[in-house]
Amino acid sequence: MGSVSFDTYVHRESVIHRWAPRLKLLSLLGLMFAFATVQNLALVPWILALAAVLYGLSSLPLSFLRRRLSYPGLFIVAVVVLLPLTVGDTVLGQWGWLTLREEGLRAALLIVGRFLSILTLGFVLLGTTPFLTLLGAMRSLGLPTILTDMALLSYRYLFEIAAMLTTMQQAMGLRGFGHRRQGWLRVNRQTLEHLALLTGNLLIRSYEQSERVYKAMRLRGYGQGSAPRQSTTPRPTALCWGLTGAVGAAAIALVAAELSWLR
Numbered sequence: 001m002g003s004v005s006f007d008t009y010v011h012r013e014s015v016i017h018r019w020a021p022r023l024k025l026l027s028l029l030g031l032m033f034a035f036a037t038v039q040n041l042a043l044v045p046w047i048l049a050l051a052a053v054l055y056g057l058s059s060l061p062l063s064f065l066r067r068r069l070s071y072p073g074l075f076i077v078a079v080v081v082l083l084p085l086t087v088g089d090t091v092l093g094q095w096g097w098l099t100l101r102e103e104g105l106r107a108a109l110l111i112v113g114r115f116l117s118i119l120t121l122g123f124v125l126l127g128t129t130p131f132l133t134l135l136g137a138m139r140s141l142g143l144p145t146i147l148t149d150m151a152l153l154s155y156r157y158l159f160e161i162a163a164m165l166t167t168m169q170q171a172m173g174l175r176g177f178g179h180r181r182q183g184w185l186r187v188n189r190q191t192l193e194h195l196a197l198l199t200g201n202l203l204i205r206s207y208e209q210s211e212r213v214y215k216a217m218r219l220r221g222y223g224q225g226s227a228p229r230q231s232t233t234p235r236p237t238a239l240c241w242g243l244t245g246a247v248g249a250a251a252i253a254l255v256a257a258e259l260s261w262l263r
Helices: 021-037 041-057 062-080 102-128 131-140 145-174 189-219 238-262
Strands: 091-095 098-101
Touching (some): 021 041, 021 238, 041 238, 098 102
């Protein structure tokens, strides 16, 4: 369950933790979009350096980033590993049937640089802001209530589904499943049937649980409207405005550099 939680380090003290949630959300999202516009390979070291500086200011441990980059990292490695070997006409080197091409290598470095910098900013945002606070900031910025409720329920039920899966795996283990080690290439039909039953049961139980929760919410008045709340958000400090200005200036500088390079 802990692998899906981002709230482990949200109570630490750093300048990023003290950044007002709405300003932090807008600034980091703007910088992510600026990173996504980068097409020039010469700007990649700059966006990686900006992401590293913000991650350092957040006081989050490197283990937090390393654990969460592992799964999407495997996906992106699988995607870009073939680019230097298959894309482009300029040959940099050849070893037998393997040919390293410049255009593919540049595209792969660009994709990896943007991927790492954007994900790092996402982890800075999620790792320094409680999820409920982040949803409140989104709602105050105009996100429809139904979307914030769906995001909150989806986040909450990741833990429910993880706990349910753990219980079902323990029950299968007590009945003898998984006691005999076997490689992936030797998975037999019986094992696949057990895994399919596990997945099907997990989906059915999740659906039934969501139905029960929705009916309980309706009985308690969900969807009937509520009285407007008075905002209790503290006013942003000079530090918050300074961080917002610095990150906004960096985003504008990146976009301007990219546009000037294209001319």
